[in-house]
Amino acid sequence: MDFSCVEGCSKCCIEREYYPSIKFGKIGVLVLPDEKQRIENLAEKHSIQATILPRIGVSEKNDKPDKILAYQLMGKDPNGNTCPFLDMESNDRSPHGGYKCKIYPDRPLACRAYPLVESSPPTLDPKCKFCEKCSAVDGNIHAETESLAEIKIKMETSAKYLWRYATGIGDPSDKDKMETGWFLI
Ligand code: SF4
Numbered sequence: 061m062d063f064s065c066v067e068g069c070s071k072c073c074i075e076r077e078y079y080p081s082i083k084f085g086k087i088g089v090l091v092l093p094d095e096k097q098r099i100e101n102l103a104e105k106h107s108i109q110a111t112i113l114p115r116i117g118v119s120e121k122n123d124k125p126d127k128i129l130a131y132q133l134m135g136k137d138p139n140g141n142t143c144p145f146l147d148m149e150s151n152d153r154s155p156h157g158g159y160k161c162k163i164y165p166d167r168p169l170a171c172r173a174y175p176l177v178e179s180s181p182p183t184l185d186p187k188c189k190f191c192e193k194c195s196a197v198d199g200n201i202h203a204e205t206e207s208l209a210e211i212k213i214k215m216e217t218s219a220k221y222l223w224r225y226a227t228g229i230g231d232p233s234d235k236d237k238m239e240t241g242w243f244l245i
């Protein structure tokens with residue numbers, strides 16, 4: 061079945077998840093190091109407050125990361141949801157009727173790859189609303205496949221240690237369960 065966004069859906073630009081657990085807080089949209097400055101410039105251009113935190117770090121010693129492999133664009137709500145670039149104020153809608161992305165032509169690679177999470181076999185994120193009716197997809201995912209491949213290439217590393225950054229951002233009721241800072245994976 062071909063992939064196409066569900067009419068009126070904006071779920072992937074709004075809902076953020078705890079990953080890999082509540083301890084790490086909610087994650088944001090993956091932003092590669094070579095995308096970070098561009099996304100910050102776009103935020104400034106649109107007068108948007110965008111918080112970009114580290115996501116994955118690498119190191120040769122197990123004391124602290126010495127290089128950032130990926131950053132993350134956090135949601136603007138106190139609970140970590142809602143991408144700051146999602147235009148929920150205007151009456152404009154995307155071709156499938158969802159809220160529009162203010163930086164759609166310049167959006168991060170991660171947004172271009174979504175909802176594809178694996179390419180062989182093509183696997184969609186089960187949280188994508190399309191998956192409620194179909195989890196197997198075999199068409200209309202060429203651009204997503206290329207973007208996912210590009211992310212994988214850019215995130216390849218031979219570093220000895222991998223680190224994950226705990227954001228400390230999430231639902232207020234989960235505050236006591238969340239941590240902040242780097243943890244060895
Ligand atoms: S990719 Fe999935 S979750 Fe995102 S807008 Fe399309 S149908 Fe909705």
Ligand code: SF4
Nearest residue numbers: 073143145146161171
């Ligand atoms: S940058 Fe655009 S496409 Fe990506 S999550 Fe934000 S609003 Fe959605």
